[in-house]
Amino acid sequence: MSLTIHGIPASRASRPLWAATELGLAFRHVATPYTGGGTRTPAFLAINPNGHIPVLVDHRSTEEGGETVVWESMACALYLARHHGQPDGLSITPANASEDAEALR
């Protein structure tokens, strides 16, 4: 597994940082702040054209071996839960449609 989460914890990045930690996932943390221009560099805008943290990059997530890039904190957290968690009724991964709706709510 090779995950990178961009964004300081004192921001909406806390959501994917929490989700990855709760799931016990190994990840690289790039503590990009939302002040100081770090979210407006060409390199950052290449992964999130909106210029916001958080951004999650899953480096080995597609069948073709490419990357999946996710932004919006809840989308990041749910992506981690659905693609890297176990829907066992115990973890944060929704195990059925009702739990999925609850997570979305």
Ligand SMILES: N[C@@H](CCC(=O)N[C@@H](CS)C(=O)NCC(=O)O)C(=O)O
């Ligand atoms: N709805 C977005 C909000 C993201 C957001 O507003 N992030 C702020 C930090 S909490 C940010 O990157 N601001 C930088 C800017 O607006 O330039 C989410 O939940 O991910």
